[in-house]
Amino acid sequence: MDQSVTRMHVPHSHVTFDDGIVLECGTTLQRLTVAYRTYGTLNADRSNAILVCHALTGDQYVAERHPVTGKPGWWEAVVGPGRPIDTDRFFVICQNVLGGCMGSTGPLSYRENPDGTQTDEPWGTDFPPVTIRDMVRAQKRLVDHLGIKRLFAVLGGSMGGMQALQWAALYPDQVFAALPIATASYHSAQNIAFHEVGRQAIFADPDWRNGRYWESGLIPARGLAVARMCAHITYLSEEALTRKFGRRLQNAPKDSTEAINLFGDMFEVESYLRHQGSAFVQRFDANSYLTITRAMDYFDLAADFGGDLAMAFKGARTRFLLASFTSDWLFPTSQSRAIARALNRAGANVSFVEFPTDKGHDAFLLDEPDFHRALAGFLRGCAIHAGLQRL
């Protein structure tokens, strides 16, 4: 494992596979780099590994300070010593997804020539389209590289849950337990529509320059911020927005050139969204955003199995915990319930819990004690069944 520097000027732990990967779209990447972090210790028989899969704008920094933002890891509430995913017991792996912008091969990586030699400019929008299955296959390479024959568990929320489902479908014998959280087996028309608004906002930014923004030294910050703002609303619930901000006003910044501030004040929720937008563009690459939103849009696990989701899990011995949140309207409970029904039809071992919360889709990232207790309890039970440890 060595260090490299991405275009975002941060070194990431990574491994490069020089035999590359053939993507679902048919394109071959001659080299595959996967950036990742691990927490805890792999036990002697390598049976205590948990793969955490991140969501659209997440990354491998699950349980430690983020090297760009300086903020805590995105799932420190869940992963760490004594946490529901206890790093004193488990060896936790998280990999930046294929197509991401935190060190794994993606639009920021150097483009390859058709003969496999490397150019000195990024792929940008010439980066081939990737799918959730491609992401999972890239993760499998890392898991193999670490000498792990079977993952004790694969889990994640949102797009991370799509990956957990794909893992269970693709490598059923190598996943003891799968925990798809706040997710779906396909991306809905409404979800595709919201992603498309974000993409169009990026395309509309002249600094995007048809994806070749590195040539100007600028990034399409305004378009990417609008994309983030729109997406962010879908991560929250109406109740949460009302509870947090309601209709409260605050003074608008005096130096703004934006017309709306001529009114002299702005709603707190507007200020919050603007902050979300401007913070996001500091850490995320616009072309990665295009690539990964597309991967989510294309996800339809049943379609790979003749339209019958149960067939994806036929004969699976993996133990499943499905979790959804009452106020999540982006990946509503009905989507998790459909997965649970398919798993039941497949005769799989499945638990399904819907957690009451007003926090919307974001609930899976936040302080939800019942959810955390359920995670810990499920993993404890699985550990006993796996003969992993006495509890």
Next chain:
Amino acid sequence: MDQSVTRMHVPHSHVTFDDGIVLECGTTLQRLTVAYRTYGTLNADRSNAILVCHALTGDQYVAERHPVTGKPGWWEAVVGPGRPIDTDRFFVICQNVLGGCMGSTGPLSYRENPDGTQTDEPWGTDFPPVTIRDMVRAQKRLVDHLGIKRLFAVLGGSMGGMQALQWAALYPDQVFAALPIATASYHSAQNIAFHEVGRQAIFADPDWRNGRYWESGLIPARGLAVARMCAHITYLSEEALTRKFGRRLQNAPKDSTEAINLFGDMFEVESYLRHQGSAFVQRFDANSYLTITRAMDYFDLAADFGGDLAMAFKGARTRFLLASFTSDWLFPTSQSRAIARALNRAGANVSFVEFPTDKGHDAFLLDEPDFHRALAGFLRGCAIHAGLQRL
């Protein structure tokens, strides 16, 4: 009544009041122009007038071909001879709202100097902020001008419903019946958030030029299109999007420079949204969009009455019909129910119907026979009570 030409190069029937209007923000407009259309015939005692209030992106062309798009009027399903709002019986008035872009005073109008003389450039973003109450007061001027002492009914959906509520609160003795449809007595944090995304998309478009886009001859078409796309999703339901488009793919246009099309295909829902965006910018002014979204955001009728919505309707003799639609998540039934409760507390005469539909907020504009029957029936009953006609 004479004709004028807006910056959108379409003549609109209008009337100008040379004594102007003092806005809620304190600014005086020295002249007030209101563009409007009427349908049907005002009866001898001027008792059969119905004011239809349009929504955010609507206009006065309710029941006739639109002069810019050439499409049918936006409510031809409801307003016309033999329709639920029967123009063989009623005299229907619809006025482009103050702040609009179809002939009424708004950001496209010539800016006034402080001394009241007119400049030769548009207001643009210097147009003062207007409120729903300002819009209603501008409508009242037209109603007075037409010699109508009491409106038989005021109705509208969405922002039109806000106006109907404001009419009933502001001029209780001059509104026999009010029909606020798919609306709310205040704009919620989530709704403000979606509006803010649209505004930021406009601000992000360099062709917006801090609102002075007339100087370049260009309009901020891409930003405004993104705003429309985002808003359009909120007008539909997830069910409607799934029913209409699902996950169906179509070929992407070959000549597009947009990266996403490099995938070779696109989802139908994306194509539909892009069309909605590009069609919208042909007929709507970006600065009007900023002004009117802000008016909606500021709407909070109870706040004008010490926070108690019932006080807005105290002693009202107006008959109310509230209508909501099951799949409308932008103005959900809970908002209409809250209005109904306030009206009940105020001792008002109120009917409230929730219509089952999968069409979302847009249902009020679409073919909803039960809704149309309820409108017609309610108006028939009111006509009897008003002694308007024998039926």
